[in-house]
Amino acid sequence: MTAPRYTPAELLAVMGSRQLRDDTTVFAGVGVPLLAAVLAQHRHAPRLTLVIEGGIIAPRIEPGRLPISTNEMRAARHATMLPGITDTFLLAQRGFLDCGFIGGAQIDRHGNLNTSAIGRDYWKPTVRLPGSGGANDIVSLCKEVIVLTLHERRRFVETVDFVTSPGYLAGGDSRQQAGLLFGRVSRVVTTLGLFSFDPDDKRLRLDALHPGVTRDAVAAETGFEVLMAERVEATEPPAEDELSLLRAIDPERRFLA
Amino acid sequence: MTAPRYTPAELLAVMGSRQLRDDTTVFAGVGVPLLAAVLAQHRHAPRLTLVIEGGIIAPRIEPGRLPISTNEMRAARHATMLPGITDTFLLAQRGFLDCGFIGGAQIDRHGNLNTSAIGRDYWKPTVRLPGSGGANDIVSLCKEVIVLTLHERRRFVETVDFVTSPGYLAGGDSRQQAGLLFGRVSRVVTTLGLFSFDPDDKRLRLDALHPGVTRDAVAAETGFEVLMAERVEATEPPAEDELSLLRAIDPERRFLA
């Protein structure tokens, strides 16, 4: 058995970067999403504008000095603009931000995300998580949202205990009924494959499997039944140039390990 | 008969300046109000902060180069801050601006001001005036408001055709009933005397007469009955130092003539 050519984080970053288009604005979280966006800029989307919630527009992330948070100088390096935080989120509410690009969380079959609390009592939770941060806003307000996450059974649950960030809520048109007129979680990119939501029920649907991954593997790591696209595609494995560009961005392997 | 020692505009500026207190913020209109505020700074209120609606805080107005508008460099000279216009008015809404200090207009017995339109049809007026500008906001939002105006019968009307800026509306508590929870027109300074509003009906009331002015002169120049304070005082005439300071601020007599 040979060693895999890439780590799970590298797979996620490459598959994530392929989702991004040129001439768009991308509201990216730190860690793998930011890496993936920078990879897209280097590879196929040179006019992609990064927006970071700390109040940062179009920074030039320095390889080897990747930001740890959305509110620090490493994330702001050579930015073209540094608006206030509220102003930055309002760009999303107004419709200026094409794609929200965020990292993992507990996610359910309708794409709802929980980063707040596990347990029945919000005020005395079994496990208290850090909280929404900007995730709720990104998922509520961007034109489309791509979630990047490790695919693990403990993350993919039938129904989250607490909806921190609204996917399709109870499915159907319940998201729109709640007043979320714009945006949607369009894509979930995991370490196993690419997913979207079926147009009617808004249930998680497998669109493509990554190299070497089976439908059974997906079922085994998912706590609910996953719908299958009419034709489940196979993704192209990470190419050499993708991996080498990516590794040049994070030579310390801070997020790629 | 000797020539008067001062012009009507000088009288207004001096009497206006005496109304201002130190350690306050004053939202001042250009022309005589601004002159009066600068005089107060030079004489008895050195820590008075000027705020100008163009988005200007604490400018140092240069004698002989008085601003023509609230939106120009002469009004902004050596300011400590230049916020946006909306932000500046919001300072008043939040409660940061102690005193609105504005110039003349058509005014009625309840202190309502009209700078919009004369005639019955707003959309086809007999005389179209320039409009509210910031006057409505200043009168609605500052903690107190002082109006400086020439006292002429055509300006002092029983009821204005159009309430651009709300004084006490129909009197009594109608201003508060309309939702204007804060602020009030506390003082009207004219070329004839000092006026306020009686606590119950909120009708214009004469508090003091300027030197040489009689109650009859006030009645002759006012289009409605003016209430009299229990004791109508006499104002001190403009002092030499007030006039000389004032003339040094406007040596060209742009606003003092």
Next chain:
Amino acid sequence: MAGAAPWDFREARRRLETKPKSSGEKLSSVEDAALRVRDGDTVAAGGCLFSRTPMALVREILRQRRRRLTLVRNLMCTEGELMMVAGAVEKVVTAWMSIGLPWGVSKIMREHVESGRVPLEEWSHLALGLRFHAAAMGVPFLPTLTMLGSDLMGVGGTQTLRCPYTGETLALVPALFPDVALLHVHRADRFGNCQIDGYPHMDADIARAASTVLVTAEEIIPEAEVRRHPDRTAIPGFMVDAVAHAPFGSFPHECYGLYEADFDHFGEYVAAIDASGSRAVGDYLDRFVYGPATHAEYLERFGRERLARQAGRARELVG
């Protein structure tokens, strides 16, 4: 506006969503930039009164003979008068219109409004600012205490609400999403990143509120210079559709720190109106708007010395 109400945040957002938000090239001529304005558009102009007015763009729009515009600007000045006399506007939305205290109430405004030819929809200065701010925020209204009780409440259709948190009466001013924003700034790079010196007026909100953003800049600077002072940027490039180099682009109005408004020019302009009414503005349009084919030709009408004098006066004031 295609029939949508000015506060329709859904429609305004859909228009933005269909637009590419590119960080690519935006450099244009004033002429090509102005071609993006269409008859019937609601056009919001930045700056305030005679400060940082996008005069080069206004003149070009008049040269291109646009019609049925709704012009929105908090304090309107000569640009509004020119638009009225040229027959370019069917309505103005403002808090105040004239030139300035020394020149009295605008005769041109009175003539057009009193005759009913051009309706003037009046809002308080703050209320109109909040309308842009609401639109910039992507919401249909903002609550405020201003205008309550006044007759301005009835002019533009402001609503009131009993506050669900406090029970108090609040005014709700509706958002205003213009079709086009016209802005003049100190510096921009070729990708549309804009920086403003001095008072920012409402330009940042207006840029966020509009569907199309057209900018003239005193100076086009390299992107690297923008990135050296990112905290000076007021408008990000992805918001901008076209940016044109126009030194003295606000003239005869002022641009903070760079040139003072030409009060002598205002005086001559008003004296001519006092003498012969709106015909004087027609002559003025021929001479200063329709006559010069470009912004550069327009500036030649004044000559280098006059412009240098105004620049010197600005330097004295901000020095």
Next chain:
Amino acid sequence: MAGAAPWDFREARRRLETKPKSSGEKLSSVEDAALRVRDGDTVAAGGCLFSRTPMALVREILRQRRRRLTLVRNLMCTEGELMMVAGAVEKVVTAWMSIGLPWGVSKIMREHVESGRVPLEEWSHLALGLRFHAAAMGVPFLPTLTMLGSDLMGVGGTQTLRCPYTGETLALVPALFPDVALLHVHRADRFGNCQIDGYPHMDADIARAASTVLVTAEEIIPEAEVRRHPDRTAIPGFMVDAVAHAPFGSFPHECYGLYEADFDHFGEYVAAIDASGSRAVGDYLDRFVYGPATHAEYLERFGRERLARQAGRARELVG
């Protein structure tokens, strides 16, 4: 807060009205500034996460053994953990709390919140920003589309409204008027005029929202310098109650352009917690908070070289 709801704009305005808005002297020591915080106050801290946190003020408040505070900050970091372990807070209001990705979920936060000792009232980042913005504007709420449909709607009591202009459902987030704002800025003059470089975070809104504004500044500059760059001023002097000189006043957090956050220090701090839980934070408080009598003594615990290293790293990043 004397019993008033956090969104009571009437009460908040009355408190401001009774305060002199002076352009006079505001210079103070960190110690005297912090004395204006009273037990039971709602305290909002500026900056965000480990950026421009008013750490010198936070440490002095802990030294003065304040109790029953409600701490409000959008993204909470070590300052929140110190307040929890010191027993200074009875509640936190935030969108997120931990230190940063590499250090995982805060064990201190988990311990205090899961046990019910310190309730964590969660809002989305924007919603909390809008709460400050509403307060800065002097209104009881702002409309937004964020948080709709999520379980965050039920946590802090957000209401919904059918929009009178469009008929759509909107969330109304209530204003938040803190008793005290704690801010750290790059420059201020002795009259309290404050300037910030780099990302402004929410400090300007927080200053406008609070009844009392306490500021530390990296540098105290002459008023004349403020007046040379008035367009850099974010907070006007009349808003400020006390300003204290505190170089490295955010340390071990960062201050844009001046010093990077001390990630090694965070690492040691978290390693100690991993080893011995909140007792490690107790030791940390003794060593870095209660021990040093002044901010200067605190900085001596790190030494000039360490501070110079962090300053050098910042220069590399903004150069």
